[in-house]
Amino acid sequence: MTGARPTPGEPRDPEADALTALDRGDREAALTLLMDAYGTAIYRFCRRMVTDEELAEEAHQMTFVQAFEALETFSRRSSLRTWLFSIARHRCLDALKIARRRRRRFEPMAEAPETPDPAAAAEDHLADRDRTRALRRCLERLPPQVRTAVLLRFQQELTYPEIAAICRQRAATLQARVARSLPTLRRCLESLGQAA
Amino acid sequence: MTAPTDRPCDRFEREGLLQLERGEALDPHFDTCPACRQARADYQRLVRETAALDAELEPTPGWQARVWQEVERRQEGRPRGGSRLLWWVPALVAAGIVAAVALRLGPLAPPAGLRVEVEPGPGVRRGAEAQPGDRLLLEARSVGAAQAELRVYRDDHELVLRCSTQPPCRRRGDSLRATLTLPAVGTYQPLLLLSDQPLPAPTAGGLDADAGAALEAGARVELGEAVRVR
Numbered sequence: 504m505t506g507a508r509p510t511p512g513e514p515r516d517p518e519a520d521a522l523t524a525l526d527r528g529d530r531e532a533a534l535t536l537l538m539d540a541y542g543t544a545i546y547r548f549c550r551r552m553v554t555d556e557e558l559a560e561e562a563h564q565m566t567f568v569q570a571f572e573a574l575e576t577f578s579r580r581s582s583l584r585t586w587l588f589s590i591a592r593h594r595c596l597d598a599l600k601i602a603r604r605r606r607r608r609f610e611p612m613a614e615a616p617e618t619p620d621p622a623a624a625a626e627d628h629l630a631d632r633d634r635t636r637a638l639r640r641c642l643e644r645l646p647p648q649v650r651t652a653v654l655l656r657f658q659q660e661l662t663y664p665e666i667a668a669i670c671r672q673r674a675a676t677l678q679a680r681v682a683r684s685l686p687t688l689r690r691c692l693e694s695l696g697q698a699a
Numbered sequence: 700m701t702a703p704t705d706r707p708c709d710r711f712e713r714e715g716l717l718q719l720e721r722g723e724a725l726d727p728h729f730d731t732c733p734a735c736r737q738a739r740a741d742y743q744r745l746v747r748e749t750a751a752l753d754a755e756l757e758p759t760p761g762w763q764a765r766v767w768q769e770v771e772r773r774q775e776g777r778p779r780g781g782s783r784l785l786w787w788v789p790a791l792v793a794a795g796i797v798a799a800v801a802l803r804l805g806p807l808a809p810p811a812g813l814r815v816e817v818e819p820g821p822g823v824r825r826g827a828e829a830q831p832g833d834r835l836l837l838e839a840r841s842v843g844a845a846q847a848e849l850r851v852y853r854d855d856h857e858l859v860l861r862c863s864t865q866p867p868c869r870r871r872g873d874s875l876r877a878t879l880t881l882p883a884v885g886t887y888q889p890l891l892l893l894s895d896q897p898l899p900a901p902t903a904g905g906l907d908a909d910a911g912a913a914l915e916a917g918a919r920v921e922l923g924e925a926v927r928v929r
Contacts, residue, residue: 678721
């Protein structure tokens, strides 16, 4: 436990501050610190994990609601950041299940026309030429477990031991998964007209 | 998606990428083979792009208040379990409820005391939505309060207008008006604060924190309809 107060100008350590708040039983202060420190990072993770913006926002907010409820029993075996991403991962996977159920229920009613619309196809093609959009699309096409590992590794820059703790899988498995995903992304980008 | 690649350095894809992810030293071949060096540079670019993909994304305004609101709702739904939250958060939760309603359902729930209109600026219209250069017209009634203040927050955090009796506010009787030329894209949230006591100054915490502080200080807080500028 680092109870030292930072000198003026020294960046604060939200982990240490949140743990200090928990030590004095102040869950509200701890959650506020965590929301300030990690709210944006977890939002970005959720938005890329879950294509549906509304579901992603819900997953993001429910991460912190659930964190508040579980803070008292936080075991301190990992960092709070890792712990939060672990909750976020579960909430995002739940959101993906909801999205799948919605699609199954509503897609038959909103089926695409049998004859492809050439204008729409051309627009799609133009859109795909935008590399950022193409990369987003390619990430969406990765299976959720692979997408999780890729985002935690490259978007959040977590270490493999941290990702292993979040995903409850061996680091070696995740390393292989991420390494294999890169050629998949490369080929997907090429299929959308984006040279590596 | 698993078809064999026709790239000249698929050995880098099969072995080099895994070596990098494992943090191992790269096979010397990958430094001497020009195709492998190119492949490595391509993947480094892909990783950089993935890392930078959503750097501009921010949670929607008022999200922390919505988290507290949900926490509170769930606590109330439980049998009595020692909710220490109740003694200090009501102001924030109340602000959250008002903010959530105003920000998410703004057009459905117009506030009674703060009227918001957008007057088109001189620029060429791109559509029905407000755009930079348009003017935001605010009109409120102080309904007998000694202190009345208008504020506008951009994207929940940036205070772009704050006035009471001085320009850009114009006060006549209990009528308070202000005009703001919308400077940039974003979501603009007008706020009216009324109190008989001095109002708390804005903080770096943005809309949620300021509305919570004002409520805690006994002020009446009204949120106008949010205006999205594209």
